[in-house]
Amino acid sequence: MIKVENIVKRYGRVTASNHLNCHFERGKVTVILGGSGSGKSTLLRQLTGLEKPDSGAVYFDGVDLTTLNKTKLYEARKKMGMLFQGSALFNYLNIFENIAFPLREHTQIADNIIKTIVTMKLEMVGLRGTEDLMPSQLSGGMMKRVGLARAMVMDPKVIFYDEPTSGLDPISTGVIGKLIMDLNKTLNITSIVVSHDIESCFKIADNIIILFYGDIIAMGTSEEIRNSSDLRVKQFINGEPEGPIPFQRTDKNYLDEILFD
Numbered sequence: 001m002i003k004v005e006n007i008v009k010r011y012g013r014v015t016a017s018n019h020l021n022c023h024f025e026r027g028k029v030t031v032i033l034g035g036s037g038s039g040k041s042t043l044l045r046q047l048t049g050l051e052k053p054d055s056g057a058v059y060f061d062g063v064d065l066t067t068l069n070k071t072k073l074y075e076a077r078k079k080m081g082m083l084f085q086g087s088a089l090f091n092y093l094n095i096f097e098n099i100a101f102p103l104r105e106h107t108q109i110a111d112n113i114i115k116t117i118v119t120m121k122l123e124m125v126g127l128r129g130t131e132d133l134m135p136s137q138l139s140g141g142m143m144k145r146v147g148l149a150r151a152m153v154m155d156p157k158v159i160f161y162d163e164p165t166s167g168l169d170p171i172s173t174g175v176i177g178k179l180i181m182d183l184n185k186t187l188n189i190t191s192i193v194v195s196h197d198i199e200s201c202f203k204i205a206d207n208i209i210i211l212f213y214g215d216i217i218a219m220g221t222s223e224e225i226r227n228s229s230d231l232r233v234k235q236f237i238n239g240e241p242e243g244p245i246p247f248q249r250t251d252k253n254y255l256d257e258i259l260f261d
């Protein structure tokens with residue numbers, strides 16, 4: 001579904017994506033794991049066309065996003081749904097209007113059909129009947145589910161999740177994880193999840209990519225990653241403070257960057 005070829009993205013002297021090559025299989029859940037500053041969000045922005053790599057290609061459904069003009073990119077991005085970190089709901093709109101927003105923005109669909117679609121999506125995330133509530137009246141877990149209903153409202157082929165379970169209790173985390181898997185199975189949606197949460201990652205991932213300061217240090221099925229003999233991978237998935245992965249980034253360029261720029 002998505003294929004990344006040799007992308008490089010630098011910010012000043014920091015290389016956030018260092019010649020990355022990977023792919024995201026259609027209908028599968030791929031989790032991008034990595035510590036803070038490893039380049040997860042940067043990769044996600046390039047996958048969705050929000051940001052262009054300095055070099056390299058990002059094929060989405062066979063088309064290289066990096067070559068598209070604004071209009072074509074806008075069209076391609078309609079096939080993508082995005083659950084933002086913190087849900088990014090509009091505080092001044094009720095739940096119904098939050099979910100209806102992309103339809104009103106991108107389509108000419110009539111009001112009665114919009115109503116049917118919104119009700120269906122709310123049903124899918126288990127929140128039917130909450131149409132008239134405001135975001136401030138929801139719990140964090142419910143907000144994420146509304147964000148998910150909104151991400152699905154245009155029937156995307158791919159959904160991107162940025163830290164979908166951060167800040168949630170274990171039960172809500174489980175609910176979101178199950179939703180991601182269910183959507184994946186029932187609608188055959190390709191799911192790409194950025195996460196710190198190693199435990200829930202193993203529960204939902206078909207495939208896992210681990211980033212380490214701009215490099216992919218491991219890539220494979222959940223099983224392969226769990227059984228990896230790479231010390232960095234072991235340290236990361238076991239959350240050990242001591243090991244080949246330094247607690248803080250210590251390479252000279254990076255320190256120069258943050259200390260002297």
Ligand SMILES: Nc1ncnc2c1ncn2[C@@H]1O[C@H](COP(=O)(O)OP(=O)(O)OP(=O)(O)O)[C@@H](O)[C@H]1O
Nearest residue numbers: 011014015016034035036037038039040041042043
């Ligand atoms: N817009 C930007 N301008 C300058 N530097 C950036 C920018 N975006 C990212 N970086 C740098 O690129 C590196 C990777 O950042 P990124 O946000 O992709 O990491 P991350 O893995 O998402 O981290 P976190 O888990 O903390 O969200 C970091 O060193 C960061 O400082």
Ligand SMILES: [Mg+2]
Nearest residue numbers: 037040041042
């Ligand atoms: Mg990030």
